[in-house]
Amino acid sequence: MLYSLRMLLLALHFLLASAFGLLIGLLRPFNRDNSRIFARLYSLPATWLMRIKVKAEVGPLADQPPGCVIVANHQSNFDLFILGRVVPQRTVAIGKKSLGWIPLFGQLFWLGGNVLIDRQNAYQARRAMQQTTRTLQADTSIWIFPEGTRNPSEQLLPFKKGAFHMAIEAGVPIVPVCVSRYTHRLSLNSWRQRTVIVRSLPPIATTGLSLQDLPALIEQCRTQMQHCIDRMEHELPTP
Template identity: 70%
Template sequence: MLFVIRMLLLGLHFLVAGVLGVLVGLCRPFNPDNSRLYARLYGWPFCWIMPVRIEAEVGPLFDQPPGCVIIANHQSNYDLFVLGKVVPRRTVCIGKKSLKWVPLFGQLFWLGGNILIERGNAHQARKAMLTTTRTLQNNATSIWVFPEGTRNPQTQLMPFKKGAFQMAIEAGVPIVPVCVSPYAQRLNLNRCKRERVIIRSLAPIPTAGLTQQDMPALIEQCREQMQHCIDSMERELNRG
């Protein structure tokens, strides 16, 4: 019964947040701070509807000025809501071009100034890379990326794709890792007890002076740091 009630409330919340978000976007289209407002619209009510208790320890993320690459692990579609309260100001993300046609969410994503790319098209991908580099360097705007490239509910991170690191190196901006404790396989929508979810950001990793030859080592460094953090949060949660 709780599952049905929560899903109905979540669906209603998604529609209301989408409508409000589109209205905000129409008033200030493509403003890079729209995504932060959208994230709050989705994130705050979620904590009341769903059985989660989010603990955010993201001082390094909020202390970092706009103009960085933020990388995070991606567990499920609920990340849209779980991460809502920690998206910093002037942050956009990259999504596939077809998202623009998803009712409400697609228009909201587009009006939020997020970067839409056509996957599988090398020419378009290169143009998108140039756009993101200019955005990072000149617009005081950060870009949020899920470097695994797909959802992964497991505690072990999958290999990272190179796009986020290529952007950071080309723009010479720091990378800020954000780690979310494993929650996707624990989440039970049919119970009252709230699941504890920890979000923890790590210290920025500088890329100034690095070249593309340094990218494999940079990727491994980021992945190792994030895996260590996720393992530490998992042990903390298991201790209760």
């Protein structure tokens, strides 16, 4: 009963937040701070409905000026609600082109200045990546899930190169953001509150790096994030 009620309320909240966000987006289309506002609209009521306490430890992310590449692990569609609490100013995201077809949300994503990539079209994908490099150089951060898909398991999937390639090309730092494993703790049929830790790591500089350094950079970032996620697992109570 609680599960069905909660899912209904979440669906209604999603529609209302999307409609209100769409109004904001139409009034100030492609504003670089739209995504942060939209993220808060989705996140704050949703985490309350889901009884999730987000413990945000994101000092390095908050202190980093706009114009960096933010990489985070991706567990489920609920990441929108959890990570929405920590999206910094002047940040846009990269998403697959199919997101643009989701009613209300797709239009909101587009009006937020986010980048839609058609991974099946190599030419369009390259043009989109060039656009993101120009975005980074315009003092705007890019948020990417380098695993490329949802992954609720204990081990991070191999990271794709795109985020790190962009960071080297633009000469901007990479800020890793780690989310504790919550999918096996979350129960929408229970009123018990669950804690999710979101922790950012110190920025990884790319100044002076070349594409030859790409494999080592990817491995460094993935290793740091895996160790952080493993530590957070021991800091939370056993589900």
